[in-house]
Amino acid sequence: MWPTDPTALELNINQKERPLSWKQQTFLADSAMGAPVYRRVKSLLACNLAFRTAGNHNGIKPWLKPAFISKQRLPLPSQSTVLARSYCQHTAQKGLVFRQMFEPISSTYTYLLADCETREAVLIDPVLEEVERDAKLVKELGLRLLYAANTHCHADHITGTGLLKKVVPGCRSIISKDSGAKADITIQEGDRIEFGRFHLEARATPGHTDGCMTFVxxxxxxxxxxxxxxxxxxxxxxxxxxxATRLYKSVHEKIFTLPEWCIVYPAHDYKGMTMSTVDEERRLNPRLTKSMEEFVIIMSNLNLPKPTHIDTAVPANLVCGIQGD
Amino acid sequence: MWPTDPTALELNINQKERPLSWKQQTFLADSAMGAPVYRRVKSLLACNLAFRTAGNHNGIKPWLKPAFISKQRLPLPSQSTVLARSYCQHTAQKGLVFRQMFEPISSTYTYLLADCETREAVLIDPVLEEVERDAKLVKELGLRLLYAANTHCHADHITGTGLLKKVVPGCRSIISKDSGAKADITIQEGDRIEFGRFHLEARATPGHTDGCMTFVxxxxxxxxxxxxxxxxxxxxxxxxxxxATRLYKSVHEKIFTLPEWCIVYPAHDYKGMTMSTVDEERRLNPRLTKSMEEFVIIMSNLNLPKPTHIDTAVPANLVCGIQGD
Incomplete structure (x- = not known):
């Protein structure tokens, strides 16, 4: 949603020294992203919001001036600017409950999303050892857990989905069809996981495994x-x-094409970071900013040890984890 | 900021069976919290937003009807409702950069806050071992780190503030005067840590140590x-x-008096939880929901082992950590 504060559109076309406010930069960031500026401006006009402009604007009304004219002499928005505009915006305005939880042995993040109005909830990537914690939180927040979904068939830990089905009656497990794993519901590219007024769009992002999904x-x-x-x-x-080639394509075609301000919540982090953005990873990811050829070489030279629990985790995850029976 | 979607004010005064939407509940929650409803409505009218109302409103215009009239027969907002309205609301709308980071050995959370416009930033409770990570993120996000502040003189890890001063020129350390520790700036109850258009208000919350502060x-x-x-x-x-008695009073007088939707970000969590709210802790904290007498008994019977690193951490933290010289 566009900021409704009229000062957000104080463009100061003639400024040279004064830094842009985050809102001003955001306006240009949106323009640079290919969003039709005129359409946005038109909708603002319809809202009867006042425009404030400053200085000489070379005879062009600032609100109809194509973004590229002024963009050239203005600093490009940094990702922190972009971040600020979007971070949890939907949460505040649309009634999404959101929690991130951490499992320290496999450094796995589990995510809880719910609609405040309907109380319908989804857990993404729950871990077997933390099922009690997650189920308790669902109960404390007064939510109704519809689905426990895995982004893929994990090799480093056993999923909590099987046990959750027993602990939380009515909860159904989800995994991609391409994973080859069993679940109550198997999904494919473009399928939707609906909870209340929200849904997660499933994007097939194979490469780490055949059945990897990104939920958007x-x-x-x-x-x-x-x-x-x-x-x-x-x-x-x-x-x-x-x-490696499939993964490179998946990330570039299915994730890096998302808006730059889209927040990236991964299944793991090993350095204590909790989130990133599409913009940050496009600019700063040390592997995926390289060419595909360089990426393939990097990935083939990682020489990582075999995951400790793969021989127990994968067979269990192929049947959606421990069933609790 | 109040939601600008006109449907947010569809109050449905006469409804009996249909559950309230989160927006409707939030409206009443605000009213119950003592926020002057009329002032909010007035500002909305000034924005030329349309009001939609439904049903019989007993001759009272819904937007001027005191909240307590309808509040009695409506369900109280649950904490998940409250959460949804406020979570990161300021971030989206006011240009705050916010990141939570985790240090796994002492299970410490470090927080980065910054103003997108001025780029001025603050780190709360940085950990010595993670200084490189934190400084790198500050640089990547294009921020200017003004302060590294400790909530108190930690006993379980060495603060990163001393080393950060060396690694990030211009950064100054902060701790409470009552901690007895040295820092560039010592603060007291009511002092402000300013960064750009934002500030953190320092509230003295002693009990764990004499010098504990809560930054709001x-x-x-x-x-x-x-x-x-x-x-x-x-x-x-x-x-x-x-x-224990001081801690009980501190939490009840200085933290539980904050708005129920205020998000609680602690210095540690040992179960992989990343956040809570004032409402949740008021209702669900197993220790602090008890009477002070019960709380004192609980705290005196914990029989916790001495922290592993206390003998090295406290002396180091009394001089603001490793100075890097």
């Missing part, structure tokens, strides 16, 4: 990237149908 | 509670001038 919130503000894209990293591609 | 964002949307209030817990009170 309907307004494209949040992307749960699983092991496809990590913060300044990515999932390994040396087992479980791994393919 | 100027709009009361976020509270960095240090070890005074943890998620479903609190800091121990059996060393370093600890006092």
């Amino acid at each position: 919130l309907n307004d494209h503000s949040l992307a749960f990237t699983g092991d496809a894209l990590l913060i300044r990293g990515c999932g390994r591609t040396d087992f479980q149908q791994g393919s | 964002l100027n709009d009361h949307s976020l509270a960095f509670t240090g070890d005074a209030l943890l998620i479903r817990g609190c800091g121990r009170t059996d060393f370093q001038q600890g006092s």
Whole structure:
């Protein structure tokens, strides 16, 4: 949603020294992203919001001036600017409950999303050892857990989805069809996981495994990237149908094409970081900013040890975890 | 800021069975919290936003009807409702950069806050071992780190403030005067840590230690509670001038008096939880929902082991950590 404060559009076309406010930069960032400026301005006019302009604008009404004219002599928006505009915007304005939880042994993040109005909730990537914690939080927040979804068939931990189905009656497990794993619901590219007024769009992002999915919130503000894209990293591609070229394409075609302000929530982080953005990873990811050829070489030279729990985790995850029976 | 979607004010005064939307509940929650409803409505009218009302409103215009009239027969907002309205609201609308980071050895959370416009930033409770990570993020986000502030003199890890001063020129350390520790700036109850258009209000919350501070964002949307209030817990009170009665009073008088939707970001969590709210802790904290007498008994029976690193951490933290010289 566009900021409704009229001062947000104080463009100061003639400014040279004074730095742009974040709102001003955001306006230009939107323009640079290809959003039709005129359409946005038109909708603002319809809202009867006042425009304030300053200085000489060369005879062009600032609100109809194409963004590229002024953009050339203005600093490009940094990702922190972009971040500020979008961070949890949907949450505040649309009634989304959101929680991030951490499991320290496999450094896995579990995410809880829910609609405040309907109380319908989804858990992404729950971990077996933390099922009690997650189920307790769902209860404390007065939510109705519809689904426990895995971004992929994990190799480093056993999913909590099987046990959650027992602990939380009515909860159904979800995984991609391409994973080859069993679940109550198997999904494919373009399918939607609906909870109340929200949904997660499933995007197939294979490469770490064949069945990797990225779940994108309907307004494209949040992307749960699983092991496809990590913060300044990515999932390994040396087992479980791994393919560096497929992963490279998946990230570039399905994740980096999301809005730059889309927040990236991965399945893991090993350095204590909790989130990133599409913009940050496009600019700063040390692997995925390289060419595909360089990426393939990097991935083939990682020489990572075999995951400790792969021999127990994968068979269990192929049947959606421990069933609790 | 009030939601600008006109449907947010569709109050449905006469409804009996149909559940309230989160927006409707939020409206009443605001009213119940003592916010002057009329003032809010007036500002909305000034924005030329349309009001939509439904049903019989007993001759009272819904937008001027005192909240308590309808509040009696409507369900109270739950904490998940409250959460949804406020979560990161300020971030989206006011240009605050916010990041939470985790240090796994002492399970410490470090927080980065910054103003997108001025780029001025503050770090809360940085950890020595993670200084490189934190400084890198500050640089990547294009921020200017003004302060590295400690909520208190930690006993479980060495603060990163001393080293940050060396690594990030211009950064100054902050701690409370009552901590007895040295820093570039010592603060007291009511002091402000300013960064750009934002500030953190320092609230003295002693009990875990004499010098414990809770830092509250100027709009009361976020509270960095240090070890005074943890998620479903609190800091121990059996060393370093600890006092269960002081801690109980601090939390009840200085933190539980914040708005119920205020997000609680503690210095630690040992179960992988990342945040809570004032409402949740008021209702669900197993220690602080008890009477003071019961709380004192609970705290005196914890029988916790001595922190592993206390003998090295406290002396180092009394001089603001490793100075890097």
